[in-house]
Amino acid sequence: MHYKLFAVLAATLAGPGIVAWGPPVGADWAMNATIIEACSCPMFCQCYFNQRPAAHAGHAGQGPTTKHFCRGNLAYRINKGYFGATRLDAAKFWIVADLGEDFSKGQLDWAVLYFDRTLSAPQRDAIAVVVNRIYPVKWRSFQTAEATIDRWEVGKDGAIARMDGGRTAEMRLKRFQGVTDEPVVLRNLRYWGVPRHDGFLMMPNEVEAYRVGPNAFEFKGTSGFLITIDLTSKDFAS
Secondary structure (H helix, E strand, O other): OOHHHHHHHHHHOOOOOOOOOOOOOOOOEEEEEEEEEEEOOOOOOHHHOOOOOOEEEOOOOOOOOEEEOOEEEEEEEEEEEEEOOEEOOOOEEEEEEEOOOOHHHOOEEEEEEEEEOOOOHHHHHHHHHHHHHHOOOOEEEEEEEEEOOOEEEEOOOEEEEEEHHHOOEEEEEEOOOOOOOOOOEEOOOOOOOOOEEOOEEEOOEEEEEEOOOOOOEEEOOOOEEEEEEEEEHHHHOO
């Protein structure tokens, strides 16, 4: 997301943001998590630099019109975390979203937060509160669901994530080759409301798909990256 856009959204969007349930937001918590992320924008996702997503040409039968959108999958694994007495280590969740066609209108389009079926009710409540801090925005539609996140793997050369064996959603990312065999990493770029991260490790996707419901989509060869984020309740004390 564009830096200026984030500042505007954070300052102007009133109300509960993404969620309005869960434990008290004043509880002590911390989360360090790695995200496998891919979207429909060309590499690298222009949403981090502009106020509109990439334009996509109309498909057959739809005429010559173009539409701006950013439809993506974000597969989380918490490396270490807690919310009060609730441990979050190794917990997994997944966000599917479309940011809409114009950020400057002050509202994003839709999102679904999927909890892994193994998560307890306290863990789900805790994650909901932290997600609200990571993405301090409003959505026209926001829903929660559950699924089995049965594959989440990252390595030097790529990453794979699947929900329900790929029937619900799937991502396959491949490391972008740099000048050397070291990863290509973009640093010093804001990631939503996160105060700290280790940089965007460039991994264009071989496929990123959401395969259920009326908003299903599938893209190949578009933007993707890995990022490890770190945040605590103390970061938002003010």
